[in-house]
Amino acid sequence: MMPESSNNNPSHKPVRSYVLREGRITKGQARALRELWPQFELPSPDAVPINFEQVFGRHAPIILEIGFGDGGALFEMAKGHPDQDFIGIEVHRPGVGSLMLNLEKENISNVRIICGDGAEILKNNIADASLDRVHLFFPDPWPKKKHHKRRILSPGFAELVADKLKSGGVFHFATDWEDYAEQGLMRLEQCSRLVNLAAAGGFSPRPESRPETKFERRGQRLGHDVWDVLMQKQ
Numbered sequence: 001m002m003p004e005s006s007n008n009n010p011s012h013k014p015v016r017s018y019v020l021r022e023g024r025i026t027k028g029q030a031r032a033l034r035e036l037w038p039q040f041e042l043p044s045p046d047a048v049p050i051n052f053e054q055v056f057g058r059h060a061p062i063i064l065e066i067g068f069g070d071g072g073a074l075f076e077m078a079k080g081h082p083d084q085d086f087i088g089i090e091v092h093r094p095g096v097g098s099l100m101l102n103l104e105k106e107n108i109s110n111v112r113i114i115c116g117d118g119a120e121i122l123k124n125n126i127a128d129a130s131l132d133r134v135h136l137f138f139p140d141p142w143p144k145k146k147h148h149k150r151r152i153l154s155p156g157f158a159e160l161v162a163d164k165l166k167s168g169g170v171f172h173f174a175t176d177w178e179d180y181a182e183q184g185l186m187r188l189e190q191c192s193r194l195v196n197l198a199a200a201g202g203f204s205p206r207p208e209s210r211p212e213t214k215f216e217r218r219g220q221r222l223g224h225d226v227w228d229v230l231m232q233k234q
Contacts, residue, residue, distance in 0.1 A: 029097025036100040042087065042112035049127035055112060056085045061132040064164075065089065066118035066152070067139050069214060071099025076211040078103075078111045084132075086111045089118045119152055119160070126164050134161050134171045138215035141177035153184045158191035158231075165233040170197070173229040174210065176219030181227035194231040204228045 025033070042055060052062050061084045068074045068088040078086045088111060090096050096113060103111055114121055122134075139152050153173065161171045171194065175181050181203065188194055189201070198204040206228050216226055 025094050025097060028101055029094050032097040032100040032104070033093060036104055037096075040100055040103065040111060040113045042114050048125065049130070050087075050125055052085060052087075052130065056110065058085075060085045060110075062087065062130065063133040063135065064122075064126070064131050065135040065137070066122070067091075067136065068095065068099065069138070070095045071102065073135075073137060073211045073213045074111065075099060075102045075106075075108070077209070078108050079106055082108075082110055084110065087114065088112070089114045089116065089121055091115060091117070119154075119157065122160055122164055128163050129166050131164050132166055132169050134165060134169075135210075136171070136173045137210070137213055138175055138219070141175060141180045143177065148183075151180065151183075153180070153187060155187055155190075158188045158194060162191050162193040162233055167233055169233045171231045171233075172207075172210065173231075174206070174216070174226060176216060176224035176226050178225065178227070181229070185227075185229050188229060188231050191231075193234055195234055197230040197232055204230045 042050065053059050063077070063084055064087045065074050066089050068090050069092075071088065071090070074086060074088045078084075088099065090099075090113065093115075096115060099111075099113065102108075114125075136153065141151070158171075165171065171188070173184050173188070175184065185196075185201070185203070189196060196202060206226065207230070210228070219226065
């Protein structure tokens with residue numbers, strides 16, 4: 001059965017990029033968490049790199065999404081690319097349940113889910129040069145300046161992503177908060193191993209490969225623009 005929350009050591013509380021807000025779980029989501037979790041779970045043992053070929057039983061491109069929300073974008077990408085394998089990381093159980101319900105409905109088998117802190121899993125459980133793409137779509141913007149330290153795209157995050165991407169691999173960041181877009185672009189371009197696919201200092205148009213997300217649509221209703229940054233590892 002899926003754990004009630006991600007593991008937290010009460011004696012060590014690092015700055016998190018998220019706050020656990022359980023929210024309402026529907027009957028369908030509860031059933032998915034109870035019955036489907038063993039099928040889609042990807043355990044994250046401490047400091048053990050994941051063997052993707054063993055997990056999926058084949059050699060295929062690996063795409064990792066950090067913080068998939070309700071799983072809508074991840075579901076669409078996995079459905080549209082059965083030749084690729086997807087890892088989704090999320091801490092909120094309702095979203096995990098929703099994603100598993102959709103995967104079950106469409107009989108999609110190229111997705112595995114980890115419940116935990118995305119940055120820690122990337123650091124401890126993903127081998128260097130093992131990912132073809134890393135997606136970070138509409139992470140919590142922590143809009144108050146005093147909370148900017150909680151943003152997952154911290155000064156060291158770009159280097160961590162570069163470690164985990166294969167040569168030629170791509171990191172795709174999207175947000176509807178202008179100051180976060182500018183800050184994230186600056187931090188990503190400070191990593192010498194990542195090259196901006198839109199040219200230095202520029203943002204990319206939304207590629208057709210990225211489905212719209214729930215958070216993106218909410219931002220658009222509020223009048224927000226959307227910024228995409230695509231960085232390729234040299």
